[in-house]
Amino acid sequence: RWVLSLQCKGSRNFMSALRRAVEVDFKDKDKHKSQGIYLLTTGIPDQETHTVSAYVAEACSGCDLQLHVCLFSVTADVDSRSVIPARYANPTETAIAFKEIVQAANGRFHWFGEAGIVESDDINIIMSEMEKAISYSHKVCMLWFSSREEI
Numbered sequence: 001r002w003v004l005s006l007q008c009k010g011s012r013n014f015m016s017a018l019r020r021a022v023e024v025d026f027k028d029k030d031k032h033k034s035q036g037i038y039l040l041t042t043g044i045p046d047q048e049t050h051t052v053s054a055y056v057a058e059a060c061s062g063c064d065l066q067l068h069v070c071l072f073s074v075t076a077d078v079d080s081r082s083v084i085p086a087r088y089a090n091p092t093e094t095a096i097a098f099k100e101i102v103q104a105a106n107g108r109f110h111w112f113g114e115a116g117i118v119e120s121d122d123i124n125i126i127m128s129e130m131e132k133a134i135s136y137s138h139k140v141c142m143l144w145f146s147s148r149e150e151i
Helices: 014-022 051-062 091-104 119-149
Strands: 035-041 065-073 111-115 115-118
Touching: 014 035, 014 051, 051 065, 051 091, 065 091, 091 111, 111 119, 115 119
Parallel strands: 035 065, 065 111
Antiparallel strands: 111 115
16 A cells, blocks of 8 residues: 555655665664665665765764665656656766765665666676686686697
């Protein structure tokens, strides 16, 4: 019933939602070694990025709390009937802002569009590991061939 009662509004009051998530007393907090907040969003927070980053850095310091962001960009134009948020930024500016916020929280950033993955920290880590494996493989081959030449 609660979900069905939700209405679309022109606000992305990120700070209010984050405070609510961070400042709550988690039940059995001492039994959990890490906690994460996952933000699924389509746009930039109403608050300035540096304000949000500073709060996130303070909230996440001294504990294992991490903020992870999944940004979904829609390329459709905003028509006159749509609700325009209090603060607007294009998808690239929005991604840059969330990367700064995520870095302050030691979290991960993922950016998806209608065509698929635009950027993902997890994919970047996997690609880096694959590049290392290829490099090591080439080095092993060079060592193997050089050892055969000596024989």
